[in-house]
Amino acid sequence: MQDFMPLSDADWPSQIADMRGGFAGRLNVYRVMAHHPALLRAWADFRDHVVVKTSLGAERSEVVILRTGVRLQAEYEWAHHVVRGRASGLSDARILSLRGDAARLSGADAVLVRAVDALIDAACLPADLQAELVDLVGVDGLFDVIATVGLYRILGCLVKSFDTPIDADIAAALAAQPIG
Template identity: 35%
Template sequence: MSPPRPSEPRIAPLAAEDMDDRQRQLMEQVGLGGPTVNIFATLVRHPGLFRHWLPFGGKLLAGRLPARDRELLVLRTGWRCRSEYEWAQHVVVGRQAGLSDEEIARVAEGPDADGWDEGDRLLLVAADELHDDACITDATWAALAARYDEHQLVEVPMVVGHYHLVSFTLNSLGVPLEDGAERFPDGGA
Protein backbone atom coordinates (compact mmCIF):
# COMPACT_ATOMS: atom_id res chain seq x y z
CA MET A 1 0.00 0.00 0.00
CA SER A 2 1.29 3.44 -0.94
CA PRO A 3 1.65 6.20 1.62
CA PRO A 4 -1.44 8.40 2.02
CA ARG A 5 -2.00 11.34 -0.30
CA PRO A 6 -1.99 14.91 1.11
CA SER A 7 -5.10 15.50 3.20
CA GLU A 8 -5.03 19.23 2.45
CA PRO A 9 -4.04 21.13 -0.69
CA ARG A 10 -0.33 21.87 -0.85
CA ILE A 11 -1.17 24.53 -3.42
CA ALA A 12 -4.79 25.60 -3.08
CA PRO A 13 -7.06 26.33 -6.04
CA LEU A 14 -7.02 30.04 -6.82
CA ALA A 15 -10.30 31.79 -6.08
CA ALA A 16 -11.76 33.68 -9.06
CA GLU A 17 -11.53 37.00 -7.21
CA ASP A 18 -7.80 36.45 -6.62
CA MET A 19 -6.95 35.82 -10.28
CA ASP A 20 -5.13 38.42 -12.32
CA ASP A 21 -6.28 39.35 -15.83
CA ARG A 22 -4.05 36.75 -17.49
CA GLN A 23 -5.31 33.98 -15.23
CA ARG A 24 -8.95 35.00 -15.78
CA GLN A 25 -8.40 34.99 -19.54
CA LEU A 26 -6.88 31.50 -19.38
CA MET A 27 -9.76 30.24 -17.26
CA GLU A 28 -12.21 31.59 -19.85
CA GLN A 29 -10.49 29.36 -22.44
CA VAL A 30 -11.45 26.32 -20.39
CA GLY A 31 -15.10 27.31 -20.95
CA LEU A 32 -16.67 25.23 -18.21
CA GLY A 33 -19.72 27.47 -17.97
CA GLY A 34 -20.17 26.56 -14.32
CA PRO A 35 -18.24 26.37 -11.09
CA THR A 36 -14.49 26.39 -11.45
CA VAL A 37 -12.95 22.93 -11.41
CA ASN A 38 -10.16 22.63 -8.86
CA ILE A 39 -7.59 21.19 -11.29
CA PHE A 40 -7.79 24.30 -13.49
CA ALA A 41 -7.99 26.74 -10.58
CA THR A 42 -4.82 25.16 -9.17
CA LEU A 43 -2.78 24.83 -12.35
CA VAL A 44 -3.63 28.38 -13.52
CA ARG A 45 -1.34 29.55 -10.71
CA HIS A 46 1.40 28.82 -13.30
CA PRO A 47 -0.11 30.68 -16.27
CA GLY A 48 2.71 29.99 -18.76
CA LEU A 49 2.60 26.25 -18.18
CA PHE A 50 -1.20 26.19 -18.04
CA ARG A 51 -1.44 28.02 -21.39
CA HIS A 52 0.63 25.34 -23.13
CA TRP A 53 -0.83 22.35 -21.28
CA LEU A 54 -4.48 23.08 -22.13
CA PRO A 55 -4.22 22.56 -25.90
CA PHE A 56 -2.22 19.36 -25.51
CA GLY A 57 -4.71 17.83 -23.09
CA GLY A 58 -7.55 19.04 -25.28
CA LYS A 59 -6.01 17.40 -28.35
CA LEU A 60 -5.83 14.07 -26.57
CA LEU A 61 -9.48 14.40 -25.51
CA ALA A 62 -10.42 15.04 -29.14
CA GLY A 63 -7.93 12.60 -30.64
CA ARG A 64 -8.32 9.65 -32.95
CA LEU A 65 -8.92 6.99 -30.32
CA PRO A 66 -12.59 6.28 -29.70
CA ALA A 67 -13.66 8.20 -26.58
CA ARG A 68 -14.67 5.02 -24.75
CA ASP A 69 -11.26 3.44 -25.40
CA ARG A 70 -9.45 6.60 -24.29
CA GLU A 71 -11.46 6.70 -21.08
CA LEU A 72 -10.58 3.09 -20.24
CA LEU A 73 -6.91 4.09 -20.53
CA VAL A 74 -7.42 7.23 -18.43
CA LEU A 75 -9.41 5.52 -15.69
CA ARG A 76 -6.93 2.66 -15.41
CA THR A 77 -4.07 5.17 -15.24
CA GLY A 78 -5.85 7.21 -12.56
CA TRP A 79 -6.51 4.02 -10.59
CA ARG A 80 -2.93 2.74 -10.87
CA CYS A 81 -1.57 6.17 -9.86
CA ARG A 82 -4.04 6.29 -6.96
CA SER A 83 -5.26 9.66 -8.22
CA GLU A 84 -8.75 9.92 -6.85
CA TYR A 85 -9.20 13.35 -8.39
CA GLU A 86 -8.35 12.00 -11.86
CA TRP A 87 -10.65 9.04 -11.28
CA ALA A 88 -13.54 11.28 -10.20
CA GLN A 89 -13.29 13.57 -13.21
CA HIS A 90 -13.04 10.73 -15.70
CA VAL A 91 -15.85 8.66 -14.21
CA VAL A 92 -18.08 11.46 -15.49
CA VAL A 93 -16.30 11.64 -18.87
CA GLY A 94 -16.28 7.85 -19.13
CA ARG A 95 -20.04 7.67 -18.65
CA GLN A 96 -20.46 10.29 -21.36
CA ALA A 97 -18.25 8.13 -23.61
CA GLY A 98 -20.50 5.10 -23.08
CA LEU A 99 -18.91 3.22 -20.18
CA SER A 100 -21.41 1.67 -17.78
CA ASP A 101 -21.10 2.06 -14.01
CA GLU A 102 -20.31 -1.66 -13.82
CA GLU A 103 -17.48 -1.30 -16.36
CA ILE A 104 -16.08 1.74 -14.56
CA ALA A 105 -16.02 -0.15 -11.25
CA ARG A 106 -14.40 -3.14 -13.02
CA VAL A 107 -11.51 -0.94 -14.23
CA ALA A 108 -10.24 -1.07 -10.65
CA GLU A 109 -10.12 -4.88 -10.83
CA GLY A 110 -7.92 -4.73 -13.91
CA PRO A 111 -7.60 -6.61 -17.17
CA ASP A 112 -8.03 -10.07 -15.63
CA ALA A 113 -11.48 -9.30 -14.20
CA ASP A 114 -14.37 -11.30 -15.63
CA GLY A 115 -16.52 -9.52 -18.15
CA TRP A 116 -14.07 -7.64 -20.37
CA ASP A 117 -14.14 -8.22 -24.09
CA GLU A 118 -10.73 -8.72 -25.67
CA GLY A 119 -10.45 -5.12 -26.91
CA ASP A 120 -11.21 -3.58 -23.50
CA ARG A 121 -8.90 -6.04 -21.74
CA LEU A 122 -6.13 -5.16 -24.20
CA LEU A 123 -6.38 -1.44 -23.35
CA LEU A 124 -6.13 -2.15 -19.62
CA VAL A 125 -3.12 -4.42 -20.24
CA ALA A 126 -1.43 -1.65 -22.25
CA ALA A 127 -2.06 0.89 -19.47
CA ASP A 128 -0.67 -1.53 -16.87
CA GLU A 129 2.41 -2.34 -18.95
CA LEU A 130 3.16 1.34 -19.41
CA HIS A 131 2.65 1.99 -15.70
CA ASP A 132 4.82 -0.96 -14.63
CA ASP A 133 7.62 -0.87 -17.22
CA ALA A 134 7.22 2.36 -19.26
CA CYS A 135 6.80 0.29 -22.44
CA ILE A 136 4.10 -1.73 -24.20
CA THR A 137 5.26 -5.31 -24.82
CA ASP A 138 5.60 -6.69 -28.34
CA ALA A 139 2.61 -9.02 -27.89
CA THR A 140 0.35 -6.24 -26.66
CA TRP A 141 1.59 -3.89 -29.39
CA ALA A 142 0.83 -6.46 -32.09
CA ALA A 143 -2.70 -6.88 -30.75
CA LEU A 144 -3.19 -3.09 -30.61
CA ALA A 145 -1.79 -2.75 -34.16
CA ALA A 146 -4.40 -5.22 -35.41
CA ARG A 147 -7.11 -2.94 -34.00
CA TYR A 148 -5.87 0.63 -34.41
CA ASP A 149 -4.34 2.78 -37.14
CA GLU A 150 -0.96 4.49 -36.81
CA HIS A 151 -2.36 7.72 -35.33
CA GLN A 152 -4.32 5.79 -32.72
CA LEU A 153 -1.27 3.70 -31.86
CA VAL A 154 0.71 6.87 -31.17
CA GLU A 155 -2.10 8.12 -28.95
CA VAL A 156 -2.25 5.03 -26.70
CA PRO A 157 1.05 5.67 -24.85
CA MET A 158 0.57 9.45 -25.15
CA VAL A 159 -2.79 9.25 -23.33
CA VAL A 160 -1.39 7.03 -20.59
CA GLY A 161 1.73 9.19 -20.26
CA HIS A 162 -0.25 12.42 -20.15
CA TYR A 163 -2.56 11.13 -17.46
CA HIS A 164 0.43 9.91 -15.46
CA LEU A 165 1.72 13.49 -15.59
CA VAL A 166 -1.68 14.83 -14.55
CA SER A 167 -2.11 12.20 -11.81
CA PHE A 168 1.37 12.85 -10.42
CA THR A 169 0.61 16.58 -10.33
CA LEU A 170 -2.84 16.22 -8.78
CA ASN A 171 -1.53 13.84 -6.12
CA SER A 172 1.53 15.91 -5.27
CA LEU A 173 -0.26 19.26 -5.15
CA GLY A 174 -3.13 17.79 -3.15
CA VAL A 175 -5.81 19.12 -5.51
CA PRO A 176 -9.07 18.62 -3.59
CA LEU A 177 -12.08 16.81 -4.97
CA GLU A 178 -15.12 18.92 -5.74
CA ASP A 179 -18.16 18.42 -3.51
CA GLY A 180 -20.13 15.38 -4.60
CA ALA A 181 -17.30 13.96 -6.75
CA GLU A 182 -17.17 10.23 -7.29
CA ARG A 183 -14.81 8.47 -4.89
CA PHE A 184 -12.73 5.39 -5.62
CA PRO A 185 -14.82 2.21 -5.54
CA ASP A 186 -14.55 0.25 -2.31
CA GLY A 187 -12.28 2.73 -0.58
CA GLY A 188 -9.54 3.00 -3.22
CA ALA A 189 -6.41 1.25 -4.31
Protein backbone atom coordinates in the same frame (compact mmCIF):
# COMPACT_ATOMS: atom_id res chain seq x y z
CA MET B 1 4.85 24.67 3.06
CA GLN B 2 3.10 26.68 0.38
CA ASP B 3 -0.59 26.15 -0.32
CA PHE B 4 -1.35 25.12 -3.91
CA MET B 5 -5.11 24.93 -3.71
CA PRO B 6 -7.21 25.86 -6.75
CA LEU B 7 -6.94 29.56 -7.52
CA SER B 8 -10.11 31.61 -7.18
CA ASP B 9 -11.25 33.96 -9.91
CA ALA B 10 -9.94 36.85 -7.81
CA ASP B 11 -6.46 35.28 -7.65
CA TRP B 12 -6.34 34.15 -11.28
CA PRO B 13 -3.07 35.26 -12.96
CA SER B 14 -3.48 38.13 -15.41
CA GLN B 15 -1.13 36.54 -17.96
CA ILE B 16 -3.66 33.74 -18.53
CA ALA B 17 -6.84 35.76 -18.01
CA ASP B 18 -8.08 34.60 -21.42
CA MET B 19 -7.99 30.96 -20.24
CA ARG B 20 -10.21 31.36 -17.19
CA GLY B 21 -13.45 31.11 -19.18
CA GLY B 22 -12.41 27.90 -20.95
CA PHE B 23 -11.27 24.49 -19.80
CA ALA B 24 -8.72 25.98 -17.38
CA GLY B 25 -11.30 27.74 -15.25
CA ARG B 26 -13.74 24.83 -15.12
CA LEU B 27 -11.78 22.27 -13.10
CA ASN B 28 -9.82 22.41 -9.87
CA VAL B 29 -6.88 20.54 -11.40
CA TYR B 30 -6.32 23.37 -13.89
CA ARG B 31 -6.97 26.02 -11.25
CA VAL B 32 -4.08 24.41 -9.37
CA MET B 33 -1.92 24.33 -12.50
CA ALA B 34 -2.65 28.07 -12.86
CA HIS B 35 -0.07 28.63 -10.11
CA HIS B 36 2.36 28.17 -13.03
CA PRO B 37 0.73 30.21 -15.83
CA ALA B 38 3.32 29.36 -18.50
CA LEU B 39 2.82 25.64 -17.89
CA LEU B 40 -0.95 25.95 -18.13
CA ARG B 41 -0.64 27.91 -21.37
CA ALA B 42 1.71 25.26 -22.83
CA TRP B 43 -0.58 22.49 -21.59
CA ALA B 44 -3.61 23.70 -23.55
CA ASP B 45 -2.80 22.26 -26.99
CA PHE B 46 -1.64 18.89 -25.64
CA ARG B 47 -4.72 18.62 -23.44
CA ASP B 48 -6.98 19.58 -26.35
CA HIS B 49 -5.58 16.78 -28.47
CA VAL B 50 -5.68 14.10 -25.78
CA VAL B 51 -9.06 15.04 -24.31
CA VAL B 52 -10.98 16.38 -27.31
CA LYS B 53 -9.32 15.29 -30.55
CA THR B 54 -8.07 11.81 -29.64
CA SER B 55 -8.37 9.10 -32.25
CA LEU B 56 -9.47 6.67 -29.52
CA GLY B 57 -13.05 7.90 -29.30
CA ALA B 58 -14.82 8.74 -26.07
CA GLU B 59 -15.34 5.25 -24.64
CA ARG B 60 -11.85 3.91 -25.28
CA SER B 61 -10.30 7.15 -24.08
CA GLU B 62 -12.25 6.88 -20.83
CA VAL B 63 -11.13 3.26 -20.38
CA VAL B 64 -7.50 4.37 -20.66
CA ILE B 65 -7.98 7.35 -18.33
CA LEU B 66 -9.91 5.39 -15.70
CA ARG B 67 -7.31 2.63 -15.62
CA THR B 68 -4.54 5.20 -15.36
CA GLY B 69 -6.36 6.84 -12.44
CA VAL B 70 -6.74 3.46 -10.73
CA ARG B 71 -3.09 2.56 -11.18
CA LEU B 72 -1.94 5.94 -9.87
CA GLN B 73 -4.46 5.81 -7.01
CA ALA B 74 -5.59 9.28 -8.10
CA GLU B 75 -9.09 9.60 -6.63
CA TYR B 76 -9.60 12.99 -8.28
CA GLU B 77 -9.11 11.48 -11.75
CA TRP B 78 -11.16 8.39 -10.90
CA ALA B 79 -14.12 10.46 -9.68
CA HIS B 80 -14.09 12.83 -12.63
CA HIS B 81 -13.80 10.07 -15.17
CA VAL B 82 -16.49 7.89 -13.61
CA VAL B 83 -18.83 10.77 -14.43
CA ARG B 84 -17.30 11.34 -17.88
CA GLY B 85 -17.20 7.59 -18.54
CA ARG B 86 -20.90 7.27 -17.79
CA ALA B 87 -21.58 10.22 -20.11
CA SER B 88 -19.59 8.48 -22.87
CA GLY B 89 -21.68 5.33 -22.56
CA LEU B 90 -19.73 3.15 -20.11
CA SER B 91 -21.86 1.13 -17.69
CA ASP B 92 -21.01 1.09 -14.01
CA ALA B 93 -20.10 -2.61 -14.30
CA ARG B 94 -17.64 -1.85 -17.08
CA ILE B 95 -16.17 1.08 -15.16
CA LEU B 96 -15.74 -1.04 -12.03
CA SER B 97 -14.12 -3.84 -14.04
CA LEU B 98 -11.27 -1.44 -14.84
CA ARG B 99 -10.22 -1.60 -11.19
CA GLY B 100 -9.60 -5.31 -11.37
CA ASP B 101 -7.14 -7.77 -12.81
CA ALA B 102 -6.49 -7.24 -16.53
CA ALA B 103 -6.56 -11.02 -17.03
CA ARG B 104 -10.27 -11.01 -16.15
CA LEU B 105 -11.10 -8.60 -18.98
CA SER B 106 -11.66 -9.43 -22.61
CA GLY B 107 -11.76 -7.69 -25.95
CA ALA B 108 -10.73 -4.08 -26.40
CA ASP B 109 -10.79 -3.27 -22.68
CA ALA B 110 -8.26 -6.04 -21.98
CA VAL B 111 -5.87 -4.70 -24.61
CA LEU B 112 -6.22 -1.10 -23.41
CA VAL B 113 -5.82 -2.04 -19.74
CA ARG B 114 -2.74 -4.14 -20.45
CA ALA B 115 -1.29 -1.18 -22.37
CA VAL B 116 -1.90 1.19 -19.47
CA ASP B 117 -0.37 -1.30 -17.04
CA ALA B 118 2.72 -1.74 -19.23
CA LEU B 119 3.19 2.01 -19.54
CA ILE B 120 2.75 2.55 -15.78
CA ASP B 121 4.95 -0.42 -14.80
CA ALA B 122 7.74 -0.24 -17.37
CA ALA B 123 7.16 2.96 -19.40
CA CYS B 124 7.23 0.72 -22.46
CA LEU B 125 4.83 -1.13 -24.72
CA PRO B 126 6.29 -4.48 -25.81
CA ALA B 127 6.15 -5.22 -29.54
CA ASP B 128 3.31 -7.74 -29.28
CA LEU B 129 1.14 -5.26 -27.36
CA GLN B 130 1.99 -2.52 -29.86
CA ALA B 131 0.76 -4.82 -32.63
CA GLU B 132 -2.49 -5.54 -30.74
CA LEU B 133 -3.07 -1.83 -30.24
CA VAL B 134 -2.43 -1.04 -33.90
CA ASP B 135 -4.94 -3.75 -34.85
CA LEU B 136 -7.45 -2.27 -32.39
CA VAL B 137 -7.02 1.49 -32.77
CA GLY B 138 -4.53 2.08 -35.58
CA VAL B 139 -1.16 3.82 -35.48
CA ASP B 140 -2.65 7.15 -34.36
CA GLY B 141 -4.47 5.31 -31.58
CA LEU B 142 -1.26 3.63 -30.46
CA PHE B 143 0.34 7.05 -30.01
CA ASP B 144 -2.82 8.45 -28.42
CA VAL B 145 -2.83 5.67 -25.80
CA ILE B 146 0.75 6.56 -24.86
CA ALA B 147 -0.05 10.30 -24.83
CA THR B 148 -3.20 9.78 -22.74
CA VAL B 149 -1.38 7.76 -20.09
CA GLY B 150 1.39 10.37 -20.06
CA LEU B 151 -0.96 13.33 -19.70
CA TYR B 152 -2.98 11.69 -16.94
CA ARG B 153 0.15 10.53 -15.17
CA ILE B 154 1.20 14.17 -14.91
CA LEU B 155 -2.27 15.18 -13.74
CA GLY B 156 -2.29 12.31 -11.23
CA CYS B 157 1.01 13.51 -9.79
CA LEU B 158 -0.34 17.05 -9.58
CA VAL B 159 -3.66 16.23 -7.87
CA LYS B 160 -2.03 13.86 -5.41
CA SER B 161 0.90 16.17 -4.60
CA PHE B 162 -1.37 19.12 -3.88
CA ASP B 163 -4.39 17.24 -2.50
CA THR B 164 -6.61 18.82 -5.13
CA PRO B 165 -10.26 18.63 -4.08
CA ILE B 166 -12.77 16.90 -6.33
CA ASP B 167 -14.91 19.55 -8.04
CA ALA B 168 -18.28 20.18 -6.38
CA ASP B 169 -20.35 19.17 -9.40
CA ILE B 170 -18.52 15.85 -9.68
CA ALA B 171 -18.88 15.16 -5.95
CA ALA B 172 -22.61 15.95 -6.21
CA ALA B 173 -23.04 13.68 -9.25
CA LEU B 174 -21.34 10.80 -7.44
CA ALA B 175 -23.33 11.44 -4.27
CA ALA B 176 -26.54 11.28 -6.31
CA GLN B 177 -25.40 8.16 -8.20
CA PRO B 178 -22.63 6.35 -6.29
CA ILE B 179 -20.56 3.72 -8.02
CA GLY B 180 -19.93 0.30 -6.50
